[in-house]
Amino acid sequence: MYQYSPFDHDYIRQRVRIFREQVDRRIAGVLTEDEFKPLRLQNGVYLQLHAYMLRVAIPYGTLNSRQMRQLAMIADKWDRGYGHFTTRQNIQFNWTKLKDVGDILDALADVEMHAIQTSGNCIRNVTADHFAGAAKDEIEDPRITAELLRQWSTGHPEFAFLPRKFKIAVTGADHDRAVTAFHDIGIGIVKNANGATGYKVIIGGGLGRTPIIGSVLQEFLPKADLLPYLESVLHIYNRYGRRDNKYKARIKILVQELGIDQTRAEIDAHFESIKDRFQDVPEHIMARINAGFAPPDFAQAAAYDLHHDLTVSPAFAAWAENSVMAHRDDRHVMISISLKTPGDTPGDASADQMRVMADLAERFAYDEIRISHEQNVILPHVPKQHVAELYRGLQAAGLASANIGQISDIIACPGMDYCALATARSVPIAQDIARRFGDIKTERQIGPLKIKISGCINACGHHHVGHIGILGLDRAGVENYQITLGGDGTEDAAIGDRTGPGFAADALLPAIETILDTYVEHRLNADEHFLACYRRIGLTPFKKALYPSKQKTAA
Amino acid sequence: MTITANTQYVITANDLYDGEVVFWQSPDAWSYLLSDSYVFDDKDDASDNLGRARPDQVVGAYLIDVDIDANDQITPTHLREAIRASGPSNYFHGKQSDRKTISLADRLSPQKGT
Numbered sequence: 001m002y003q004y005s006p007f008d009h010d011y012i013r014q015r016v017r018i019f020r021e022q023v024d025r026r027i028a029g030v031l032t033e034d035e036f037k038p039l040r041l042q043n044g045v046y047l048q049l050h051a052y053m054l055r056v057a058i059p060y061g062t063l064n065s066r067q068m069r070q071l072a073m074i075a076d077k078w079d080r081g082y083g084h085f086t087t088r089q090n091i092q093f094n095w096t097k098l099k100d101v102g103d104i105l106d107a108l109a110d111v112e113m114h115a116i117q118t119s120g121n122c123i124r125n126v127t128a129d130h131f132a133g134a135a136k137d138e139i140e141d142p143r144i145t146a147e148l149l150r151q152w153s154t155g156h157p158e159f160a161f162l163p164r165k166f167k168i169a170v171t172g173a174d175h176d177r178a179v180t181a182f183h184d185i186g187i188g189i190v191k192n193a194n195g196a197t198g199y200k201v202i203i204g205g206g207l208g209r210t211p212i213i214g215s216v217l218q219e220f221l222p223k224a225d226l227l228p229y230l231e232s233v234l235h236i237y238n239r240y241g242r243r244d245n246k247y248k249a250r251i252k253i254l255v256q257e258l259g260i261d262q263t264r265a266e267i268d269a270h271f272e273s274i275k276d277r278f279q280d281v282p283e284h285i286m287a288r289i290n291a292g293f294a295p296p297d298f299a300q301a302a303a304y305d306l307h308h309d310l311t312v313s314p315a316f317a318a319w320a321e322n323s324v325m326a327h328r329d330d331r332h333v334m335i336s337i338s339l340k341t342p343g344d345t346p347g348d349a350s351a352d353q354m355r356v357m358a359d360l361a362e363r364f365a366y367d368e369i370r371i372s373h374e375q376n377v378i379l380p381h382v383p384k385q386h387v388a389e390l391y392r393g394l395q396a397a398g399l400a401s402a403n404i405g406q407i408s409d410i411i412a413c414p415g416m417d418y419c420a421l422a423t424a425r426s427v428p429i430a431q432d433i434a435r436r437f438g439d440i441k442t443e444r445q446i447g448p449l450k451i452k453i454s455g456c457i458n459a460c461g462h463h464h465v466g467h468i469g470i471l472g473l474d475r476a477g478v479e480n481y482q483i484t485l486g487g488d489g490t491e492d493a494a495i496g497d498r499t500g501p502g503f504a505a506d507a508l509l510p511a512i513e514t515i516l517d518t519y520v521e522h523r524l525n526a527d528e529h530f531l532a533c534y535r536r537i538g539l540t541p542f543k544k545a546l547y548p549s550k551q552k553t554a555a
Numbered sequence: 556m557t558i559t560a561n562t563q564y565v566i567t568a569n570d571l572y573d574g575e576v577v578f579w580q581s582p583d584a585w586s587y588l589l590s591d592s593y594v595f596d597d598k599d600d601a602s603d604n605l606g607r608a609r610p611d612q613v614v615g616a617y618l619i620d621v622d623i624d625a626n627d628q629i630t631p632t633h634l635r636e637a638i639r640a641s642g643p644s645n646y647f648h649g650k651q652s653d654r655k656t657i658s659l660a661d662r663l664s665p666q667k668g669t
């Protein structure tokens with residue numbers, strides 16, 4: 001993975017020193033909360049319901065075992081023994097104290113981590129396909145581009161006060177696992193007719209209160225043009241993006257107002273004016289980044305047939321069916337570790353579990369760990385010969401749920417149990433659904449299904465792109481849950497359709513059951529998965545089943 | 556929930572140093588426990604004291620609506636405030652464990668309602 005340069009180290013330490021001074025001045029009463037708040041947010045410190053929350057950046061979701069162990073240490077020493085992995089591949093500590101934040105940031109700096117640009121109206125942590133460097137369908141490792149963008153955007157003075165936050169995702173594969181259509185900018189690495197590699201650039205996608213599927217800005221952008229081109233995008237956004245209304249400030253609204261053609265014309269005009277002045281990325285910098293993502297020596301691993309291991313243990317086979325995926329090198333597999341054991345909080349890992357994952361990654365997986373936007377942990381390169389032993393290690397730590405991609409593999413934001421902006425809880429809803437439908441038999445019967453839950457309109461739980469999306473709202477002081485169906489965050493991007501009036505918390509499980517029954521009743525066969533079935537039959541049968549008559553509609 | 560004529564008020568905030576939820580007891584005195592808080596009958600009176608919350612002690616002070624039951628127990632009318640006063644529902648963390656205050660589950664159990 002990418003290693004910090006001496007400049008990176010100095011920069012991070014200096015930021016920690018500055019923040020310590022800011023905290024001291026706040027506590028001494030020299031800074032008011034209004035003055036201090038933007039400063040703490042620039043260092044990832046939010047104030048949530050019960051405590052300060054520290055959001056730590058995990059660039060493109062990549063960690064090594066040393067970093068994972070340090071996160072575990074932080075969880076034990078300054079939090080309550082766990083951390084919450086988010087849909088932006090970051091980790092949040094929910095119980096931090098302001099007076100400890102300086103120490104935590106120094107502990108992060110010790111392992112080349114920080115919390116910069118995890119908040120505020122700047123370019124946030126650049127996310128990438130969690131199977132980067134390992135997926136079979138990959139053209140190029142997207143983290144090379146993501147790291148280039150990280151270096152370009154970190155501390156860039158022109159982008160420190162954008163109209164609103166700005167999120168970039170990169171995928172290097174045909175199948176979009178990075179939700180690029182729903183980012184301010186989504187970048188796909190593509191090849192053109194001549195076989196040259198470049199970028200497809202999508203702009204103006206987003207979730208939140210105005211969900212929009214991004215528009216194609218460039219079908220093929222030559223690689224060398226990436227930085228001046230994105231600089232032009234940000235320039236136009238800085239110039240025309242709305243600063244008068246927070247809800248209209250994201251670039252998606254600007255693109256809607258200007259139209260994609262006008263947006264492109266403005267960006268292209270600026271690009272033409274700056275591209276000659278823009279220096280190419282120096283070769284030695286590009287070489288350093290490329291070297292940081294050099295794949296492990298896959299040839300070290302012996303050829304191995306997993307088949308025998310699978311026949312020995314049915315539990316192992318059941319787990320492997322969903323958790324083990326083909327790797328681009330056929331001596332290896334990619335492994336997803338579920339942080340969704342039914343009844344547990346989606347995305348949470350205890351410090352002990354973090355240490356187990358770190359140990360297993362170090363012993364069996366070339367020391368590489370990824371966090372997925374689906375709030376699971378990935379070991380991208382595992383030699384087949386080690387899979388069975390790795391499974392036993394996971395099992396002993398309560399990390400061997402066989403539910404990857406199934407009903408109980410639910411994305412859920414922290415919701416009203418933690419989040420100051422929430423209108424309803426999301427975690428207990430996820431727990432209830434997983435407990436009710438998360439047994440292997442039901443999951444096998446239903447097949448692949450993505451349920452995503454947000455505790456407010458901000459949609460951190462990606463509910464708009466859930467096959468079943470759940471949005472928690474506040475109806476006169478009582479939690480109420482709206483359901484959407486048919487959302488999809490992949491290359492076939494779709495925003496879910498609202499079924500109708502929302503459901504009270506105690507009517508939600510029966511409603512989910514009705515949806516599942518309706519699907520099973522209408523599907524052509526067990527191979528027609530929920531999303532495909534929904535696309536074929538549409539909302540009507542679900543609506544009929546959910547709201548049999550207006551009089552009986554749930555409150 | 557409907558706001559009735561006898562709605563009462565409590566001033567709450569987060570402690571500046573540790574971020575924990577606090578409740579106003581008397582000028583410059585804040586408690587970690589809702590049960591210690593001063594309950595205002597009069598909103599203007601509550602607002603006056605809210606305006607005097609010291610920014611070097613607490614962050615983001617505001618008023619919440621509460622009900623007082625026959626046993627003098629103070630109950631926030633809104634779920635969000637019940638969670639702040641006890642802790643989250645997914646772990647037995649926060650005040651319900653640290654301060655041995657009433658648990659969120661007990662606050663939310665039906666007999667505590669009207």
Ligand code: SF4
Nearest residue numbers: 413419422455456460
């Ligand atoms: S969706 Fe709303 S409740 Fe959930 S984490 Fe985001 S802001 Fe908080």
